[in-house]
Amino acid sequence: xxxxxxxxxxxxxxxxxxxxxxxxxxxxxxxxxxxxxxxxxxxxxxxxxxxxxxxxxxxxxxxxxxxxxxxxxxxxxxxxxxxxxxxxxxxxxxxxxxxxxxxxxxxxxxxxxxxxxxxxxxxxxxxxxxxxxxxxxxxxxxxxxxxxxxxxxxxxxxxxxxxxxxxxxxxxxxxxxxxxxxxxxxxxxxxxxxxxxxxxxxxxxxxxxxxxxxxxxxxxxxxxxxxxxxxxxxxxxxxxxxxxxxxxxxxxxxxxxxxxxxxxxxxxxxxxxxxxxxxxxxxxxxxxxxxxxxxxxxxxxxxxxxxxxxxxxxxxxxxxxxxxxxxxxxxxxxxxxxxxxxxxxxxxxxxxxxxxxxxxxxxxxxxxxxxxxxxxxxxxxxxxxxxxxxxxxxxxxxxxxxxxxxxxx
Amino acid sequence: xxxxxxxxxxxxxxxxxxxxxxxxxxxxxxxxxxxxxxxxxxxxxxxxxxxxxxxxxxxxxxxxxxxxxxxxxxxxxxxxxxxxxxxxxxxxxxxxxxxxxxxxxxxxxxxxxxxxxxxxxxxxxxxxxxxxxxxxxxxxxxxxxxxxxxxxxxxxxxxxxxxxxxxxxxxxxxxxxxxxxxxxxxxxxxxxxxxxxxxxxxxxxxxxxxxxxxxxxxxxxxxxxxxxxxxx
Numbered sequence: 001x002x003x004x005x006x007x008x009x010x011x012x013x014x015x016x017x018x019x020x021x022x023x024x025x026x027x028x029x030x031x032x033x034x035x036x037x038x039x040x041x042x043x044x045x046x047x048x049x050x051x052x053x054x055x056x057x058x059x060x061x062x063x064x065x066x067x068x069x070x071x072x073x074x075x076x077x078x079x080x081x082x083x084x085x086x087x088x089x090x091x092x093x094x095x096x097x098x099x100x101x102x103x104x105x106x107x108x109x110x111x112x113x114x115x116x117x118x119x120x121x122x123x124x125x126x127x128x129x130x131x132x133x134x135x136x137x138x139x140x141x142x143x144x145x146x147x148x149x150x151x152x153x154x155x156x157x158x159x160x161x162x163x164x165x166x167x168x169x170x171x172x173x174x175x176x177x178x179x180x181x182x183x184x185x186x187x188x189x190x191x192x193x194x195x196x197x198x199x200x201x202x203x204x205x206x207x208x209x210x211x212x213x214x215x216x217x218x219x220x221x222x223x224x225x226x227x228x229x230x231x232x233x234x235x236x237x238x239x240x241x242x243x244x245x246x247x248x249x250x251x252x253x254x255x256x257x258x259x260x261x262x263x264x265x266x267x268x269x270x271x272x273x274x275x276x277x278x279x280x281x282x283x284x285x286x287x288x289x290x291x292x293x294x295x296x297x298x299x300x301x302x303x304x305x306x307x308x309x310x311x312x313x314x315x316x317x318x319x320x321x322x323x324x325x326x327x328x329x330x331x332x333x334x335x336x337x338x339x340x341x342x343x344x345x346x347x348x349x350x351x352x353x354x355x356x357x358x359x360x361x362x363x364x365x366x367x368x369x370x371x372x373x374x375x376x377x378x379x380x381x382x383x384x385x386x387x388x389x390x391x392x393x394x395x396x397x398x399x400x401x402x403x404x405x406x407x408x409x
Numbered sequence: 410x411x412x413x414x415x416x417x418x419x420x421x422x423x424x425x426x427x428x429x430x431x432x433x434x435x436x437x438x439x440x441x442x443x444x445x446x447x448x449x450x451x452x453x454x455x456x457x458x459x460x461x462x463x464x465x466x467x468x469x470x471x472x473x474x475x476x477x478x479x480x481x482x483x484x485x486x487x488x489x490x491x492x493x494x495x496x497x498x499x500x501x502x503x504x505x506x507x508x509x510x511x512x513x514x515x516x517x518x519x520x521x522x523x524x525x526x527x528x529x530x531x532x533x534x535x536x537x538x539x540x541x542x543x544x545x546x547x548x549x550x551x552x553x554x555x556x557x558x559x560x561x562x563x564x565x566x567x568x569x570x571x572x573x574x575x576x577x578x579x580x581x582x583x584x585x586x587x588x589x590x591x592x593x594x595x596x597x598x599x600x601x602x603x604x605x606x607x608x609x610x611x612x613x614x615x616x617x618x619x620x621x622x623x624x625x626x627x628x629x630x631x632x633x634x635x636x637x638x639x640x641x
Contacts, residue, residue: 327486327489
């Protein structure tokens with residue numbers, strides 16, 4: 001039977017006899033494994049960031065935008081014609097079975113003042129549904145009540161960025177601020193959401209009741225006008241149904257004839273983001289595949305060196321055969337050398353890949369995640385490369401004719 | 410039963426278009442405990458015969474029985490096993506593994522046989538003492554003289570208690586004084602341990618240590634004479 005520890009010791013000794021050569025051969029594997037680890041880490045980091053952004057946006061989300069205007073035959077972009085109303089939002093919530101919640105939005109930018117501090121931020125007029133639609137819990141305080149929306153009270157919810165800029169360390173709940181010189185009471189603080197997929201700071205916002213925005217902050221072309229609405233479908237599988245139902249309800253409410261185009265647009269944001277996530281995943285795989293080509297090249301390097309080594313050691317092989325080494329004794333000896341080289345290279349590569357990823361993350365400023373899976377993959381892959389590329393040289397060595405091998409100078 | 414029984418052994422090689430008859434109908438028997446020298450000019454077939462005796466090669470025709478086992482029916486690995494336990498090789502160029510201690514070189518055949526670690530170390534040390542090198546166990550081949558290297562090789566040949574030692578020009582690389590020491594060692598192993606020694610040489614003063622000389626010429630057995638040993 002083959003003696004594993006002894007063969008391993010034998011292999012290590014043979015590798016040590018040619019330190020420089022062994023190191024250079026291992027370098028091929030080291031670079032290959034490091035590249036695989038780093039590329040997968042970059043890809044995994046990007047995917048994770050995107051996933052977080054998608055969940056921060058809210059799940060199963062549809063956006064309804066008003067339609068485009070046509071002036072003098074020139075069609076303007078989507079959202080240029082104010083056609084959506086709070087009534088539309090109410091109708092969708094009541095009549096579309098696939099819809100879970102609807103948040104109408106009328107937004108603008110305003111200067112906000114507290115004491116000596118002032119800050120310009122986005123003001124979002126909406127209802128309490130907004131927090132449901134966007135999966136956005138409060139950090140403290142309360143949300144809008146039905147009475148707030150009905151009576152257009154001057155209360156507001158504040159994003160963390162605004163809190164930081166106006167209040168610093170002070171507790172904002174119950175404090176009065178001025179938005180466009182109108183006094184508002186802060187009733188709640190929104191939990192931190194971070195950046196959106198487009199890189200906007202989602203916490204730089206103030207929410208006020210929709211009616212307050214309509215009647216007191218921003219002028220509207222007609223009563224009840226809203227800019228857009230965010231719709232949450234009951235389930236991911238209901239997104240398409242919800243889209244159809246919204247379209248039908250709005251066409252009916254807006255009296256749009258059979259041949260006429262919609263005066264609104266329904267966008268499935270979740271789907272768009274999921275497509276982006278999918279493409280990031282594919283990019284990760286692609287990067288990994290490209291990186292593994294260098295691992296393949298490293299493997300060919302091992303094979304090359306093993307073939308040279310076997311030629312150089314023909315006489316040694318002959319001696320071993322003469323004194324009783326069998327086919328598998330010889331084969332195993334050289335396989336072990338290739339395997340050890342690739343495994344040590346693999347370990348070095350993992351170390352280099354991990355530190356490389358850390359550096360990359362610092363420089364590029366995006367999260368880089370070395371997953372245990374990628375380490376296991378790299379480790380297994382480098383071992384397999386060693387065995388695969390070591391096999392042919394080992395096979396060749398084991399088939400030498402002992403007489404010729406002994407006579408080899 | 411004879412230890413070695415060669416029955417009409419022939420070996421043919423094809424070199425390009427030419428067919429070379431390296432051995433033609435060689436028949437001989439060697440009994441246990443004999444000390445035989447094989448002589449002949451280069452190309453006479455003596456090396457081919459040695460390779461066949463050593464189970465490194467198989468005859469084209471004829472039968473070779475080693476302790477009654479027909480070698481021609483065995484495969485690569487079975488031949489390796491026979492070499493491992495039945496035959497100890499001693500070469501002109503010593504053929505020790507470089508960067509490997511004397512004792513590790515001696516242990517090598519036992520690894521391929523699968524001997525346990527403890528026993529391996531003991532038997533290797535015993536074999537080294539038999540050739541008088543127990544104090545050099547940890548030396549590497551390049552730290553040993555030619556004669557010492559050859560004695561390590563002989564210890565390696567002894568360690569699996571093979572009944573036969575096949576020595577191919579064992580003194581070819583040694584000076585006269587060392588040659589005498591090595592031949593003396595062979596003789597002692599032959600007389601005291603009953604090991605069959607088969608020695609290939611082209612030097613007649615080396616052949617004189619043996620008690621039987623076989624001479625090859627043009628692939629045929631020319632002479633097979635027994636005599637009283639002049640040494641020892």
